[in-house]
Amino acid sequence: MAKLTRNQKIELYNRRKRGEKVTDLCRIFGIRRSNVNYLISLIDTHGTDILRKDKNKKHSSEFKLQTINRVLINYEAVNSVAIDVGLVSPGMLCNWIRNYKENGYNVIEKKRGKLSMTKPKNNKSSDLSTKETVKSLEERIQYLEAENEYLKKLDVIVKQRVEHEKKKK
Numbered sequence: 001m002a003k004l005t006r007n008q009k010i011e012l013y014n015r016r017k018r019g020e021k022v023t024d025l026c027r028i029f030g031i032r033r034s035n036v037n038y039l040i041s042l043i044d045t046h047g048t049d050i051l052r053k054d055k056n057k058k059h060s061s062e063f064k065l066q067t068i069n070r071v072l073i074n075y076e077a078v079n080s081v082a083i084d085v086g087l088v089s090p091g092m093l094c095n096w097i098r099n100y101k102e103n104g105y106n107v108i109e110k111k112r113g114k115l116s117m118t119k120p121k122n123n124k125s126s127d128l129s130t131k132e133t134v135k136s137l138e139e140r141i142q143y144l145e146a147e148n149e150y151l152k153k154l155d156v157i158v159k160q161r162v163e164h165e166k167k168k169k
Contacts, residue, residue, distance in 0.1 A: 004029060006051045012036065013043045038090060041083050050086050057088075061107040064096050065143075068107070071097060072150050105147055 004012065012029055016022065022036050029036075042050060059067075067085055070076045071093065078097075082090040100107060 004031065006053060009039055009043075009051050010048055013040060013048070016040055035089070038079065038083070041079075042086070042088075045083055046086050052088065064100075065107045067093060068097055068100050069146055069150075073146060073153070105150070 008029065012025055016025060016036070022033055025036050026033050063085075067081060067087075070081045071078055078093050079090045082093045087093055096107075
């Protein structure tokens, strides 16, 4: 699949809005139908300003965790969440989810070529004010509750699959 420049994406979008068929655009631009449809939806939602003009955008671990939780806990579709938050492709979110699961449900931040796992900060410093301590603990509780909820739902799904497999035999 070819990588398109910002101008090519805008051209593709304009041609589709003028009524050209998606299959023709796929052939002309050398990309898959799903990518054309995703690009059209992304620009419809956010406008052409969403298309990057320079370097890749970096997303914070908090942003990634919120986005991942929309899919895993709220059962929202990957494509709709990716479009809603303005990701360049739904594959990006799929990679975040895969890495999240592979790394013990910790969001992974890539820093200078190295991977580092991040969890909510557990500040044990005596410098923290009471408000900061409470806020930190509330964030930790929220993280653990979300993780617990996910694991409960995963357990139910696994049990259902096991029962389904038993019934098949």
